[in-house]
Amino acid sequence: xxxxxxxxxxxxxxxxxxxxxxxxxxxxxxxxxxxxxxxxxxxxxxxxxxxxxxxxxxxxxxxxxxxxxxxxxxxxxxxxxxxxxxxxxxxxxxxxxxxxxxxxxxxxxxxxxxxxxxxxxxxxxxxxxxxxxxxxxxxxxxxxxxxxxxxxxxxxxxxxxxxxxxxxxxxxxxxxxxxxxxxxxxxxxxxxxxxxxxxxxxxxxxxxxxxxxxxxxxxxxxxxxxxxxxxxxxxxxxxxxxxxxxxxxxxxxxxxxxxxxxxxxxxxxxxxxxxxxxxxxxxxxxxxxxxxxxxxxxxxxxxxxxxxxxxxxxxxxxxxxxxxxxxxxxxxxxxxxxxxxxxxxxxxxxxxxxxxxxxxxxxxxxxxxxxxxxxxxxxxxxxxxxxxxxxxxxxxxxxxxxxxxxxxxxxxxxxxxxxxxxxxxxxxxxxxxxxxxxxxxxxxxxxxxxxxxxx
Amino acid sequence: xxxxxxxxxxxxxxxxxxxxxxxxxxxxxxxxxxxxxxxxxxxxxxxxxxxxxxxxxxxxxxxxxxxxxxxxxxxxxxxxxxxxxxxxxxxxxxxxxxxxxxxxxxxxxxxxxxxxxxxxxxxxxxxxxxxxxxxxxxxxxxxxxxxxxxxxxxxxxxxxxxxxxxxxxxxxxxxxxxxxxxxxxxxxxxxxxxxxxxxxxxxxxxxxxxxxxxxxxxxxxxxxxxxxxxxxxxxxxxxxxxxxxxxxxxxxxxxxxxxxxxxxxxxxxxxxxxxxxxxxxxxxxxxxxxxxxxxxx
Numbered sequence: 001x002x003x004x005x006x007x008x009x010x011x012x013x014x015x016x017x018x019x020x021x022x023x024x025x026x027x028x029x030x031x032x033x034x035x036x037x038x039x040x041x042x043x044x045x046x047x048x049x050x051x052x053x054x055x056x057x058x059x060x061x062x063x064x065x066x067x068x069x070x071x072x073x074x075x076x077x078x079x080x081x082x083x084x085x086x087x088x089x090x091x092x093x094x095x096x097x098x099x100x101x102x103x104x105x106x107x108x109x110x111x112x113x114x115x116x117x118x119x120x121x122x123x124x125x126x127x128x129x130x131x132x133x134x135x136x137x138x139x140x141x142x143x144x145x146x147x148x149x150x151x152x153x154x155x156x157x158x159x160x161x162x163x164x165x166x167x168x169x170x171x172x173x174x175x176x177x178x179x180x181x182x183x184x185x186x187x188x189x190x191x192x193x194x195x196x197x198x199x200x201x202x203x204x205x206x207x208x209x210x211x212x213x214x215x216x217x218x219x220x221x222x223x224x225x226x227x228x229x230x231x232x233x234x235x236x237x238x239x240x241x242x243x244x245x246x247x248x249x250x251x252x253x254x255x256x257x258x259x260x261x262x263x264x265x266x267x268x269x270x271x272x273x274x275x276x277x278x279x280x281x282x283x284x285x286x287x288x289x290x291x292x293x294x295x296x297x298x299x300x301x302x303x304x305x306x307x308x309x310x311x312x313x314x315x316x317x318x319x320x321x322x323x324x325x326x327x328x329x330x331x332x333x334x335x336x337x338x339x340x341x342x343x344x345x346x347x348x349x350x351x352x353x354x355x356x357x358x359x360x361x362x363x364x365x366x367x368x369x370x371x372x373x374x375x376x377x378x379x380x381x382x383x384x385x386x387x388x389x390x391x392x393x394x395x396x397x398x399x400x401x402x403x404x405x406x407x408x409x410x411x412x413x414x415x416x417x418x419x420x421x422x423x424x425x426x427x428x429x430x431x432x433x434x435x436x437x438x439x440x441x442x443x444x445x446x447x448x449x450x451x452x453x454x455x
Numbered sequence: 456x457x458x459x460x461x462x463x464x465x466x467x468x469x470x471x472x473x474x475x476x477x478x479x480x481x482x483x484x485x486x487x488x489x490x491x492x493x494x495x496x497x498x499x500x501x502x503x504x505x506x507x508x509x510x511x512x513x514x515x516x517x518x519x520x521x522x523x524x525x526x527x528x529x530x531x532x533x534x535x536x537x538x539x540x541x542x543x544x545x546x547x548x549x550x551x552x553x554x555x556x557x558x559x560x561x562x563x564x565x566x567x568x569x570x571x572x573x574x575x576x577x578x579x580x581x582x583x584x585x586x587x588x589x590x591x592x593x594x595x596x597x598x599x600x601x602x603x604x605x606x607x608x609x610x611x612x613x614x615x616x617x618x619x620x621x622x623x624x625x626x627x628x629x630x631x632x633x634x635x636x637x638x639x640x641x642x643x644x645x646x647x648x649x650x651x652x653x654x655x656x657x658x659x660x661x662x663x664x665x666x667x668x669x670x671x672x673x674x675x676x677x678x679x680x681x682x683x684x685x686x687x688x689x690x691x692x693x694x695x696x697x698x699x700x701x702x703x704x705x706x707x708x709x710x711x712x713x714x715x716x717x718x719x720x721x722x723x724x725x726x727x728x729x730x731x732x733x734x735x736x737x738x739x740x741x742x743x744x745x746x747x748x749x750x751x752x
Binding site: 095096099100102103104105109110112113114116117120121123124125126127128344345346348349350351352353356359363373374376377378380381383384385387388391402406407409410411413414415416417418420421424 | 465
């Protein structure tokens, strides 16, 4: 049998539920622009019915709690794309810097051509002091540009290297925070509390971690487990495992965990992109540049040695390099005077016979299989192609990321219009429940004046 | 389906993308180049390296041709003066051989011929910018000198070296003929025949004079033949120059195809980008004030 008290109790639950719903609405509106915020919805269920004979009566509404509307799979995909996007962005930024050292017009290519053209000009008057001086000055320009190109590679490498310890520290900070949140979420979950904001924070931190390195996420009852590289643990439950950085035998910073070098397994995020350029692209470029410097100088040297200089003395080396590795940085002009250019093939000052040997270097393939200008052209292609590929990868990853983020926003983002509609709805529900309270109250008054004891 | 109500980000992204395109297009128009960094088109950039090298080489070949032409012309004109002098010597010889000359006249003629020989030696020692054209590669000192020691009366201190100048890819032109091949050739020895004529006139030997004028005629032929070499080389250079100019034009056009901006297309694209940017801005302006709250007051 329904009583006024039970109606009052139903109305009270209804008021509470409407208040709770309005609370969620207000919170959603307040956080509509908060990064990483996932909108919440109120969970209302019917209270259990009571049976009285054949009658079955409802006992009102019950506020079960609040749920964050999130899709974990989508979040994983976003983290994955973030790793790719940030890795390719780091690569593209770095490679764009190096592109200017290998211009298609000018640079080492133009210097080598100018050097050969001045030798070609010298053949019109092999004993001319001014034409010889021009050969020497072109050779000196070439040496400077080899130095400049090599320096820009090593400077970029150093610059990238300096970011490795910083990234390692950032990873450690994030791991610690995520482990703490895991602990909080786990204890909050047990107490049956709403852990929405905590999960939002954790997802946000995992996203930040994905910007730096590749992270694999696994959900466990104790919270997310995070690993990087080939399964190196960062966070397991409420524990975090730190990474360290140390200078390796190559003079570069390596990332370690418990003494184990995991540098080469870090491929995603800004750190992954940085390491990729530092350890793969730049060394390959440096090797090509060194090979060119070394093979070019030894070809020119042996051609010069085949002739005689202005004073009839046997030709000597034009350039000197300290070995093949580092040749571009160490190449120097070995000639001290323009008279030492061995143009002559018969020892007379007027002979330009050996210039043909020197000029042949321009059109003959070096041991690398390419002519000097061909080898430079290959460098330009290598740099341009690497930069272009990272740009393309970045554009594609960004497009995919944008798509996923839009999907996530359509699922989890706050729509102020929707919240406004909800607010009106809950407001009316609250008003109606309040009306029930005042109605029941007036019924009590009638009963009291009637002198009937309230059942 | 629930829609993403945060469309500001999307519109902003689209405006950013359009502005990036506009910026790239502006760069293309201001530089006139489609490829402004290697990554814009790695293949075109790497081909441009070779193209620019060929263009610079061609320019150098043209410069080589122009300086070589002036050398060849100096040599050629020296040789034609030698022929003139040799012809004068022949007429002097013919005059001396007619038998009616007094001893004083004979001495006079011998002195004239000797003067001609001095002029020929001067011509054989022609130099341009300190380079003696007829000394082989020993070109820093005068190759010919009057000298009583050799039978020819003139000594040659040059060598038989030749120089060549590159005038095209794998193409060179020989720029000199060693002096002894011109002036002391077995088919017509200029110096020997002049000395013989002077000696014959001084000795008043009609048969000697006739023999010497015959030798001189051979020498004229020999020098003319060598002069042919110089004019032939000069002609070769002229035609090489023409083909280099054609090559330069074609290299320039190749370069333009590789890395040049297609101005008309870029300008059209810019107009399109501007239109789409305007549309995005207008969409933002229309959408931004839209809110349910505006209708609930």
